[in-house]
Amino acid sequence: MENAVGEAQNILVLGGRSEIGLAIARELLTPSTQRVTLACRQPGESREVEASLARNGLSVESVSFDAADTASHAEFVNNVVASCGDLDVVILAFGVLGSQEQCDDDSQSAVKIAHTNYTGAVSIAMEVAHRFRQQGHGRLIILSSVAGERTRKANYVYGSTKAGLDAFAQGLSDAMVGTGASVMIVRPGFVHSAMTTGMKAAPFSTTPDVVAKLTVKGLRAGKRIVWTPGILRWVFMVMRHLPVAIWRRMPMG
Amino acid sequence: METDFTTSRLTGWGRTSPSSARTAEVSRGDVAAFIKDSNRRGVLMRGLGRSYGDAAQNAGGVVLTLKGSAQEAILNVEAGTLTAGAGVSLHDLLKVIVPRGFFVPVTPGTRFVTVGGAVASDIHGKNHHVEGSFGNHVRRLTLMLADGTIHEIGPEQNPSLFWATVGGMGLTGIILDVTFSLIPIETSLCTVNTIRCRNIDELIEEMSHGDDDYRYSVAWADLLSTGSRLGRSVLWRGDHTKLAELSSKDAAQALRYEPRHLASVPPVVPSFGFVNKISSALFNELWFRKEPRRKEGGHKSMPSYFHPLDAIGSWNRLYGAGGFLQYQFALPFGREDELRQIIEKVVISKTASPLVVLKRFGDSNPAPLSFPMPGWTLTVDIPARAEGLGSLLHSIDEMVMQSGGRHYLAKDAHTTPLAIARGYPRLEEWKQLQRLVDPDRRWQSDLARRLELI
Numbered sequence: 001m002e003n004a005v006g007e008a009q010n011i012l013v014l015g016g017r018s019e020i021g022l023a024i025a026r027e028l029l030t031p032s033t034q035r036v037t038l039a040c041r042q043p044g045e046s047r048e049v050e051a052s053l054a055r056n057g058l059s060v061e062s063v064s065f066d067a068a069d070t071a072s073h074a075e076f077v078n079n080v081v082a083s084c085g086d087l088d089v090v091i092l093a094f095g096v097l098g099s100q101e102q103c104d105d106d107s108q109s110a111v112k113i114a115h116t117n118y119t120g121a122v123s124i125a126m127e128v129a130h131r132f133r134q135q136g137h138g139r140l141i142i143l144s145s146v147a148g149e150r151t152r153k154a155n156y157v158y159g160s161t162k163a164g165l166d167a168f169a170q171g172l173s174d175a176m177v178g179t180g181a182s183v184m185i186v187r188p189g190f191v192h193s194a195m196t197t198g199m200k201a202a203p204f205s206t207t208p209d210v211v212a213k214l215t216v217k218g219l220r221a222g223k224r225i226v227w228t229p230g231i232l233r234w235v236f237m238v239m240r241h242l243p244v245a246i247w248r249r250m251p252m253g
Numbered sequence: 254m255e256t257d258f259t260t261s262r263l264t265g266w267g268r269t270s271p272s273s274a275r276t277a278e279v280s281r282g283d284v285a286a287f288i289k290d291s292n293r294r295g296v297l298m299r300g301l302g303r304s305y306g307d308a309a310q311n312a313g314g315v316v317l318t319l320k321g322s323a324q325e326a327i328l329n330v331e332a333g334t335l336t337a338g339a340g341v342s343l344h345d346l347l348k349v350i351v352p353r354g355f356f357v358p359v360t361p362g363t364r365f366v367t368v369g370g371a372v373a374s375d376i377h378g379k380n381h382h383v384e385g386s387f388g389n390h391v392r393r394l395t396l397m398l399a400d401g402t403i404h405e406i407g408p409e410q411n412p413s414l415f416w417a418t419v420g421g422m423g424l425t426g427i428i429l430d431v432t433f434s435l436i437p438i439e440t441s442l443c444t445v446n447t448i449r450c451r452n453i454d455e456l457i458e459e460m461s462h463g464d465d466d467y468r469y470s471v472a473w474a475d476l477l478s479t480g481s482r483l484g485r486s487v488l489w490r491g492d493h494t495k496l497a498e499l500s501s502k503d504a505a506q507a508l509r510y511e512p513r514h515l516a517s518v519p520p521v522v523p524s525f526g527f528v529n530k531i532s533s534a535l536f537n538e539l540w541f542r543k544e545p546r547r548k549e550g551g552h553k554s555m556p557s558y559f560h561p562l563d564a565i566g567s568w569n570r571l572y573g574a575g576g577f578l579q580y581q582f583a584l585p586f587g588r589e590d591e592l593r594q595i596i597e598k599v600v601i602s603k604t605a606s607p608l609v610v611l612k613r614f615g616d617s618n619p620a621p622l623s624f625p626m627p628g629w630t631l632t633v634d635i636p637a638r639a640e641g642l643g644s645l646l647h648s649i650d651e652m653v654m655q656s657g658g659r660h661y662l663a664k665d666a667h668t669t670p671l672a673i674a675r676g677y678p679r680l681e682e683w684k685q686l687q688r689l690v691d692p693d694r695r696w697q698s699d700l701a702r703r704l705e706l707i
Binding site for chain 1 (some may be wrong): 260262268269270271274275294306307311312313314390574575576578637638642643644646647650666667668669671697702703
């Protein structure tokens with residue numbers, strides 16, 4: 001259960017290798033936290049990550065999870081609950097950026113990204129929401145992206161998956177009102193991480209730690225949507241309305 | 254029969270950690286049908302929701318409120334006892350019994366608690382140092398177990414189940430009605446002596462040596478002042494006023510009891526609330542100065558002496574949308590230095606609101622989960638969104654554990670299973686008995702899940 005200052009006992013990270021997901025989990029750690037479960041494709045490869053979270057009184061465990069294998073999601077949630085109990089905070093952090101060029105050459109690459117980032121996320125979020133309704137509490141954090149606010153030619157497949165996920169998350173968030181549970185949407189800008197190594201940073205770029213700090217602050221204040229950094233909310237208020245001819249020619253893509 | 258539930262979002266009095274449950278208000282005869290209709294998330298009874306944290310919540314399960322009326326309570330004037338339904342509030346009972354010359358054996362700072370809640374939390378009041386907690390005054394009670402059977406238990410009849418139910422947070426069964434002894438009174442007034450203490454040391458000294466001469470004793474402390482004024486406080490001690498103390502004019506209506514309701518806080522308060530460093534410091538200054546340095550024998554009405562905050566409805570809304578916590582712990586005698594260190598920590602954090610209370614406890618009772626222990630108890634209200642509150646409370650938890658102290662389950666909204674296991678050395682014994690009477694885990698609560706009580 002979560003306590004009165006928003007400290008969670010049981011945290012599940014979907015996308016247990018995601019730097020942002022892990023940074024949020026780390027930011028959520030308090031002496032009240034008892035369990036962190038990292039859900040990822042290759043749980044055997046998370047030893048280092050597990051060790052980085054380890055402390056007295058905390059159990060960190062990796063479990064096998066494939067976002068693309070939607071048929072397995074119901075059983076996955078049941079198994080996690082059976083071994084860990086009520087889920088206090090679930091961080092939906094998986095997602096592939098992919099390569100737009102590869103997508104242009106091979107439509108199946110685009111389908112794969114869309115399937116994991118959107119279909120997979122919708123599937124597992126629905127299962128988590130179902131569990132939340134049963135247990136009468138819980139917080140789901142969904143990692144969206146400003147890339148979905150207005151898609152750009154440099155990564156529009158990825159951007160469109162985040163646009164879809166963001167719209168889905170808003171609806172889910174409204175649907176959960178009154179169930180005791182809640183859904184929070186996080187919209188980071190360009191984040192320096194393994195996912196973006198070698199890419200040219202966009203303006204107002206940030207780091208996983210900053211995203212994590214703002215996310216946890218927003219969670220404890222009961223926010224529905226968090227932009228990281230916060231200024232992007234105002235930047236995109238303008239960007240969204242730029243004429244297409246200008247938007248297309250913007251230097252960041 | 255038809256079991257009709259509503260889905261409700263519930264919180265405690267502190268308005269933190271909401272969770273959702275299927276709720277219903279039931280009469281005694283229907284309870285069995287309603288508990289049969291529960292799922293794996295179990296059932297919990299809820300009184301007036303005055304526990305500060307998650308004690309009266311059961312996320313995803315069933316939460317029932319027991320109907321009851323003070324008019325149906327049975328007053329045995331000769332024996333000085335009262336039998337009342339568990340769902341009846343002390344507020345309603347007082348209106349019936351005070352005019353007939355009786356007072357409840359123990360009252361907390363609010364009279365808006367139910368009799369069932371009083372037993373389940375084993376509540377204490379200003380008279381703990383001489384008369385113990387509520388459980389000490391219970392003669393017998395009826396309890397419905399998980400299998401639907403009803404049992405009469407008391408300190409002589411099935412004492413182990415009785416004492417597991419006293420302070421058992423509703424996790425042993427459903428308390429249906431309670432018979433408890435009353436305090437005979439001659440008037441509805443209290444004679445109160447007031448002393449202003451310059452700091453915490455003066456207060457501890459005064460309480461250590463003078464408390465036993467009084468039935469009631471409690472101190473309000475200022476936890477925003479520093480230095481030589483650390484813990485400056487006002488100590489009120491008194492007893493029920495004797496008839497002989499009144500003038501013949503007043504004696505004619507000696508047992509008049511009319512608790513007044515001044516105002517209610519509206520449901521809409523700015524989200525940041527009205528309780529902050531500035532308003533609290535101002536309140537403390539005025540509160541301290543309004544009291545005389547030393548005054549003997551002033552008369553106060555029962556509501557203004559025992560339940561001053563009850564005059565303002567929904568005062569918990571003053572803290573705004575973020576809600577608040579009431580952090581209460583007890584430390585054994587001999588740990589006054591640690592008590593002072595904790596007070597210093599709270600003072601430095603500048604988080605405390607004006608509602609800080611220090612009380613000297615008397616002996617414990619045989620209940621494994623009863624909170625009071627011989628020593629000191631400090632109660633501090635803090636806005637839940639205060640910066641760094643989580644780590645402040647964890648560090649105080651640590652000091653409480655190191656000093657052999659404990660936390661009050663009815664107030665708790667923050668601490669850990671470890672702190673509870675350390676603070677209640679008989680927790681395992683209680684758990685074994687709980688499992689024996691509830692093998693299928695029918696009784697559950699958010700508090701029990703969070704603190705691993707079951």
